[in-house]
Amino acid sequence: MAATRRMSSAPSISAATRCYRRQGNIRCIRHFSHTSLTEPCMDRHARAVECISSNVRKFYERKEKFRIFHGSTNSTRQSAGKGTNIVDTSALSNVLKVDTVTQTALVEPNVPMDRLVEETMKYGLVPPVVMEFPGITVGGGYAGTSGESSSFKHGFFNRTINHVEMVLANGDVVTCSDNEKPDLFHGAAGAVGTLGVNTLVELRLTKAKKYVETTYHPVSSMSEAIEKIEEVTLDPTLGYVDGILFSKSEGVIITGRSTDKPKDGISVQRFSDAQDSWFYLHARDNVRKRMGPITEAIPLAEYLFRYDRGGFWVGASAFEYFNMPFNAFTRWWLDDFLHTRMMYTALHASGQSKRYMVQDLALPYSTAEKFVDYTDKTFGxxxxxxxxxxxxxxxxxxxxxxxxxxxxxTLKPMLNIGLWGYGPARHDDFIKANRDLEHKLRELGGMKWLYAHTYYDEDEFWKMYDKEWYDSLRKKYDATSLPSVYEKVKINVEAEQGEDNASLATSILNTWPISGLYGIKKAIDSGTYLQARSSAWKSREHAGHVITSR
Structure with missing residues (x-):
C-alpha cells in the first residue's frame, strides 16, 4: 500500500458502514506464513477506508471540524454520538491477518481486546500489552494512553505497534511507522485522534504460554509497596507486575511469570465465571491468610481480563448507590451487570460519570508516597x-x-496510581476537588491520563506538554481542522452547571434512584452483556490451552 494516496469520491459514511456490513463484516482471520494481502477482507477494508477518506475530505473542504464515532467507549468523558459532523468508523472491527512467521497481526481499530486475544491465541500468540478491560479497542489503545501490568517491560500499548494506517484531516491516507513518517507515528500516540483517523494497525505478538504463575506479595505501607515494585521489576523472568493498596497500611504487589506448566502443588485459579471471586477480593483474601507470599496459576486470558468483573472494584459502588448488600450471592445474581462493558454503558446513561472520580495518575516513584498521603486525607x-x-x-x-x-x-520508570471512587456530591465541590487534584499533581511532578475529567485551563494544560511540537505536527499533517487535544478533553463546566438547572423532567431523571435505574435499563437495551456471555476465552476448555496450529 502506498504511503500516501488520494481517495476518489464515495458515498456518505453511514452508507460506507452499511456497505461494509452487507459485505460480511466478519472477522477476516487468515493464518499467513507469507505477506500477501490479496484476501477479500483487505478489499473490503480498502473500500471502507475509501469512504471514510472521502467524507473526511468533505469536512476539510468545508473547513468544518468533526469527531469520530467508534461505536464504543472506555472513557468517562461523554463520547460523540451519531449526528452531524461525525465520521463513523464503527465497521472497522476485524482482525484481518495473523502472521505466525513474523509474529504480527493486522488489525482494524475497533477490534476489542477480548476478540483480539481469542484470535491470536489460536495461533499460540498474544499481544505483549493487553489492556485489562475486554472492550478497550486497538485504536483506543493507540490514540489514548493504555498500559497494563506488562508495561513496566514493554511501555504503553502503542510501543508494541509496528505501523499505523491513518486518514489525515485532508483525506489523504498514509502509513506511519518508526521508519516512515516517524514524527506522526509517535506524535499521534496518546493524541486522542487529533492528528488523523486510525484505520489499521500492525501489532507485534509474542509466544503465548498457557498460564501466568501469579504471586501475591503482602506489603504494609506505600513506601514498602514502592520498594517491592522497584525490586521485582528488575527480575527479567517476570512478565507482569502491578499492585493494590487496600488501605494506608495494607496492600499487595502482584507478580506474574508466564509458564506452560505450573510448579507442583500450585493450584489453578479463575475469575471469569459468576461464582468466581472478583480478583481484588481474592488478592485481599490471599494477603490476609498468611504473612508471606502466595503463588497460584491463572490461565492466560483469565489473567489478562482478571479485572473485568467489577471493573477492578468500581462495581462495588453500584451496591453502595442502591443500598444493596455486597456479598458473594448478590455479585453472582447481578453478574451480567458487573462486567466493564455494561458498567460503562450504565455509567454514561445514568449521568453518574459526572460525579465519580475516575482518574489515572502518573507519578515519579520519588513523590508517589506523598501523593497517596494526599489522597488519603483528601478523598479517603x-x-x-x-x-x-x-x-x-x-x-x-x-x-x-x-x-x-x-x-x-534515560527516563526513569513512573508509577500509575488509579484513583477511582465517589467524589463530592455537590457539583461545585466536585469541580473544586478535581482542580485540587490537578494542582497537587503538578506540585509533585505528576500528570493524569486524558480519558477522564480534565479541568485545566488552556495555559495550565500546555505547560505540561510541548505545544510547539504538537502544533507543528498539526500544521505539517493538515490537522488544524480537527479539534485539538485540549478541545477534546476539557470539561465544559458551564454546560454541566446548565444541566443541573435543567427542566423538571431532566431534574427528576438525575435524582436517586431514577438515574441509576435508567442507566441499568440502557445497559440492558445495549445487549453488551451478551458479549461477556459469549466470550470464548472464558470457557474451561479454552482457558488452560493455547492452540498452536490450525
Whole structure:
C-alpha cells in the first residue's frame, strides 16, 4: 500500500458502514506464513477506508471540524454520538491477518481486546500489552494512553505497534511507522485522534504460554509497596507486575511469570465465571491468610481480563448507590451487570460519570508516597491501583515525568496510581476537588491520563506538554481542522452547571434512584452483556490451552 494516496469520491459514511456490513463484516482471520494481502477482507477494508477518506475530505473542504464515532467507549468523558459532523468508523472491527512467521497481526481499530486475544491465541500468540478491560479497542489503545501490568517491560500499548494506517484531516491516507513518517507515528500516540483517523494497525505478538504463575506479595505501607515494585521489576523472568493498596497500611504487589506448566502443588485459579471471586477480593483474601507470599496459576486470558468483573472494584459502588448488600450471592445474581462493558454503558446513561472520580495518575516513584498521603486525607478512596510503567520518549502526549537515571538521559520508570471512587456530591465541590487534584499533581511532578475529567485551563494544560511540537505536527499533517487535544478533553463546566438547572423532567431523571435505574435499563437495551456471555476465552476448555496450529 502506498504511503500516501488520494481517495476518489464515495458515498456518505453511514452508507460506507452499511456497505461494509452487507459485505460480511466478519472477522477476516487468515493464518499467513507469507505477506500477501490479496484476501477479500483487505478489499473490503480498502473500500471502507475509501469512504471514510472521502467524507473526511468533505469536512476539510468545508473547513468544518468533526469527531469520530467508534461505536464504543472506555472513557468517562461523554463520547460523540451519531449526528452531524461525525465520521463513523464503527465497521472497522476485524482482525484481518495473523502472521505466525513474523509474529504480527493486522488489525482494524475497533477490534476489542477480548476478540483480539481469542484470535491470536489460536495461533499460540498474544499481544505483549493487553489492556485489562475486554472492550478497550486497538485504536483506543493507540490514540489514548493504555498500559497494563506488562508495561513496566514493554511501555504503553502503542510501543508494541509496528505501523499505523491513518486518514489525515485532508483525506489523504498514509502509513506511519518508526521508519516512515516517524514524527506522526509517535506524535499521534496518546493524541486522542487529533492528528488523523486510525484505520489499521500492525501489532507485534509474542509466544503465548498457557498460564501466568501469579504471586501475591503482602506489603504494609506505600513506601514498602514502592520498594517491592522497584525490586521485582528488575527480575527479567517476570512478565507482569502491578499492585493494590487496600488501605494506608495494607496492600499487595502482584507478580506474574508466564509458564506452560505450573510448579507442583500450585493450584489453578479463575475469575471469569459468576461464582468466581472478583480478583481484588481474592488478592485481599490471599494477603490476609498468611504473612508471606502466595503463588497460584491463572490461565492466560483469565489473567489478562482478571479485572473485568467489577471493573477492578468500581462495581462495588453500584451496591453502595442502591443500598444493596455486597456479598458473594448478590455479585453472582447481578453478574451480567458487573462486567466493564455494561458498567460503562450504565455509567454514561445514568449521568453518574459526572460525579465519580475516575482518574489515572502518573507519578515519579520519588513523590508517589506523598501523593497517596494526599489522597488519603483528601478523598479517603481505597483501594488504589499501582502499576509501574516504562516511559515513552519525549516529547509525547502521554503522561510523563522528567526524572532520569544517573546518565541524565534515560527516563526513569513512573508509577500509575488509579484513583477511582465517589467524589463530592455537590457539583461545585466536585469541580473544586478535581482542580485540587490537578494542582497537587503538578506540585509533585505528576500528570493524569486524558480519558477522564480534565479541568485545566488552556495555559495550565500546555505547560505540561510541548505545544510547539504538537502544533507543528498539526500544521505539517493538515490537522488544524480537527479539534485539538485540549478541545477534546476539557470539561465544559458551564454546560454541566446548565444541566443541573435543567427542566423538571431532566431534574427528576438525575435524582436517586431514577438515574441509576435508567442507566441499568440502557445497559440492558445495549445487549453488551451478551458479549461477556459469549466470550470464548472464558470457557474451561479454552482457558488452560493455547492452540498452536490450525
Amino acid at each position: 478512596i481505597y483501594p488504589l491501583w499501582l502499576c509501574p510503567l516504562r516511559q515513552s520518549p519525549q516529547p509525547t502526549m502521554h503522561p510523563h515525568t522528567h526524572e532520569t537515571e544517573k546518565d541524565g538521559v
